[in-house]
Amino acid sequence: xxxxxxxxxxxxxxxxxxxxxxxxxxxxxxxxxxxxxxxxxxxxxxxxxxxxxxxxxxxxxxxxxxxxxxxxxxxxxxxxxxxxxxxxxxxxxxxxxxxxxxxxxxxxxxxxxxxxxxxxxxxxxxxxxxxxxxxxxxxxxxxxxxxxxxxxxxxxxxxxxxxxxxxxxxxxxxxxxxxxxxxxxxxxxxxxxxxxxxxxxxxxxxxxxxxxxxxxxxxxxxxxxxxxxxxxxxxxxxxxxxxxxxxxxxxxxxxxxxxxxxxxxxxxxxxxxxxxxxxxxxxxxxxxxxxxxxxxxxxxxxxxxxxxxxxxxxxxxxxxxxxxxxxxxxxxxxxxxxxxxxxxxxxxxxxxxxxxxxxxxxxxxxxxxxxxxxxxxxxxxxxxxxxxxxxxxxxxxxxxxxxxxxxxxxx
Numbered sequence: 001x002x003x004x005x006x007x008x009x010x011x012x013x014x015x016x017x018x019x020x021x022x023x024x025x026x027x028x029x030x031x032x033x034x035x036x037x038x039x040x041x042x043x044x045x046x047x048x049x050x051x052x053x054x055x056x057x058x059x060x061x062x063x064x065x066x067x068x069x070x071x072x073x074x075x076x077x078x079x080x081x082x083x084x085x086x087x088x089x090x091x092x093x094x095x096x097x098x099x100x101x102x103x104x105x106x107x108x109x110x111x112x113x114x115x116x117x118x119x120x121x122x123x124x125x126x127x128x129x130x131x132x133x134x135x136x137x138x139x140x141x142x143x144x145x146x147x148x149x150x151x152x153x154x155x156x157x158x159x160x161x162x163x164x165x166x167x168x169x170x171x172x173x174x175x176x177x178x179x180x181x182x183x184x185x186x187x188x189x190x191x192x193x194x195x196x197x198x199x200x201x202x203x204x205x206x207x208x209x210x211x212x213x214x215x216x217x218x219x220x221x222x223x224x225x226x227x228x229x230x231x232x233x234x235x236x237x238x239x240x241x242x243x244x245x246x247x248x249x250x251x252x253x254x255x256x257x258x259x260x261x262x263x264x265x266x267x268x269x270x271x272x273x274x275x276x277x278x279x280x281x282x283x284x285x286x287x288x289x290x291x292x293x294x295x296x297x298x299x300x301x302x303x304x305x306x307x308x309x310x311x312x313x314x315x316x317x318x319x320x321x322x323x324x325x326x327x328x329x330x331x332x333x334x335x336x337x338x339x340x341x342x343x344x345x346x347x348x349x350x351x352x353x354x355x356x357x358x359x360x361x362x363x364x365x366x367x368x369x370x371x372x373x374x375x376x377x378x379x380x381x382x383x384x385x386x387x388x389x390x391x392x393x394x395x396x397x398x399x400x401x402x403x404x405x406x407x408x409x410x411x
Contacts, residue, residue, distance in 0.1 A: 131188025
């Protein structure tokens with residue numbers, strides 16, 4: 001976005017100039033956040049990160065509420081902590097939303113952030129602590145360099161997004177704390193310059209097939225879980241062929257496929273040794289559904305196949321790792337059009353609206369009828385990777401987009 005022709009409206013220019021003077025300041029906060037290893041799973045160091053974020057939100061003049069969904073934490077993890085910060089008067093609210101958990105690092109050095117000129121490297125810099133910094137500074141920019149708003153910006157920061165939202169956004173939604181009086185929602189995922197206005201749904205399982213252990217020399221006394229597992233996989237492969245003939249009508253990225261998805265064996269394992277009949281073998285199933293499909297129907301089909309295997313004498317059990325609905329919001333909603341104009345003002349051209357290839361937390365807002373869109377700094381191609389980074393100039397541009405969208409929507 002940086003380097004676009006300087007034909008921005010005066011208000012956009014003043015906000016952008018205010019932000020450019022604070023690149024080092026924004027980089028310093030992002031460095032602090034990246035240095036806190038909020039890996040999920042299992043869900044570490046949530047309290048330390050939430051403490052820092054709450055302190056910075058209060059310093060920026062936000063009224064901040066803190067919620068701990070203690071019942072949702074798992075062994076070896078911190079209790080999930082959600083933060084809701086509010087700026088502005090009235091009931092109407094535009095929601096800025098971000099998650100502070102990150103996927104596990106490939107190396108502990110990823111939590112030692114490095115800045116090289118305008119680039120900051122480290123786990124979470126792209127997905128999505130850079131986006132959180134952008135949203136916080138958008139609120140600051142409006143308070144210091146923008147007009148008075150006729151409504152509130154609610155900055156919602158959550159954990160556990162990387163594992164489906166339990167204890168984070170899902171918990172807030174169950175408690176009636178998410179999206180109250182919302183007119184729209186912006187999510188700071190790294191969208192590589194496009195707007196995601198739709199997402200695929202998901203149902204992900206861990207399937208374990210059971211057998212009976214025996215020495216290889218007495219294998220006839222055992223029951224081979226590995227061989228049984230292959231019988232289950234063969235049936236799922238037939239279902240995979242059926243599923244992946246379906247396609248979506250939503251716009252997608254050039255590198256994506258329109259087909260619905262069923263992936264087998266993202267993780268797998270089992271057995272005790274090469275000379276022992278395996279007593280247990282397991283594998284994962286990751287079913288991603290297009291917005292035109294129904295999660296409940298697809299879940300019933302998938303679990304029905306596993307139940308059929310059990311009826312045919314294959315002992316197995318499964319655990320649901322995550323599930324979430326697909327969702328979509330129209331490009332022509334008031335917030336969608338406002339976001340598009342704001343991006344055009346900063347980037348010099350209108351954005352493309354696309355479907356995200358995975359789950360998005362926009363779904364929790366869309367389920368309430370709130371138009372919800374993902375747009376954030378960073379490249380999806382480097383998120384979760386060993387050399388994750390974010391361009392600080394893109395963070396500044398994205399911050400300006402958030403501020404302009406809020407200004408138009410709430411004045």
